[in-house]
């Protein structure tokens with residue numbers, strides 16, 4: 001039976017206090033000698049105890065039974081979902097994939113995860129893992145938690161009803177959900193099937209970027225992020241907990257549902273965000289700003305200005321720049337870029353990049369508009385604005401090379417002739 005949601009509180013990283021039953025949340029003490037209503041008090045820390053206050057994340061959970069209560073862990077076989085990114089050769093070639101096929105047999109969110117690429121790993125607590133999911137069944141009598149990473153979930157097809165220890169997060173395409181490291185959850189499919197993208201962030205937690213000269217408004221505004229209120233179920237039975245730990249999945253039996261947190265307070269919690277609330281900023285004279293202007297969230301790295309992960313979107317916008325090549329330009333970057341498409345048509349490609357598909361352009365590999373897009377944009381009348389409507393593309397960008405997995409390289413839906421999209425670029429030189 002699905003756990004019903006209990007509403008949300010607005011804001012990013014705020015200290016939230018929420019209780020599903022009046023009186024469940026203790027006042028004044030985090031860990032009173034006896035917690036209210038016979039609950040157990042349990043702290044969940046998402047940052048080092050001594051992290052500076054501005055970055056310190058933790059929540060206190062008041063629950064029917066503590067998280068320590070479960071059976072032995074044994075390995076769980078789901079070999080398509082992993083963090084094996086390899087240490088050997090990696091081709092610099094541009095890569096692209098058609099949409100991940102939906103499963104033909106009953107497959108839930110956990111078994112439907114397929115690792116495409118990544119770098120670093122949970123042992124070093126740096127880098128990212130990039131996965132797609134395609135599923136057609138609710139998670140039944142089982143729960144998942146990821147000790148390795150917070151999970152940025154980007155639905156592309158179908159709604160997800162994500163029941164977590166700290167409350168229910170409902171998302172559909174154009175929304176994102178972030179599930180913190182260690183939080184247990186269960187995913188139900190409101191539409192019977194679903195597909196989307198997941199980025200595991202092994203590093204520092206995602207946060208809103210500074211705005212610099214943009215000022216105090218713009219890009220993703222804090223009030224548009226939503227944290228769920230407490231919601232719980234008090235159910236005994238036969239359940240299993242799947243725990244991702246150091247790149248592998250482990251399974252333990254449980255005799256109760258872990259969605260038993262009646263009240264909680266703190267600032268370490270899942271959240272959701274509607275990408276359509278992103279206040280897109282761009283040039284109103286000529287040229288483009290760098291795509292960092294489309295940054296929704298980033299996970300800072302050890303070097304100032306160099307993120308472990310940038311999450312960037314290319315959404316609806318108006319292009320009014322005069323005498324400017326308006327689509328994304330040809331470029332080679334030190335950063336590596338994994339792109340996905342949620343909806344519509346991405347403005348740098350005429351065809352081949354479909355919703356549910358993906359592309360990978362690694363460090364210093366040339367890419368940009370295909371030949372057809374180049375010809376069209378070069379001849380466009382830039383005295384009139386272009387309205388980019390009905391699309392949402394995104395990018396997971398990071399400073400480390402993104403290493404495609406063996407299964408992604410060998411996948412039948414990989415477009416092995418992707419590079420052909422640039423072969424029609426003519427020599428227009430008139431020197």
Ligand SMILES: [Fe+2]
Pocket residue numbers: 331337361367
């Ligand atoms: Fe790029």
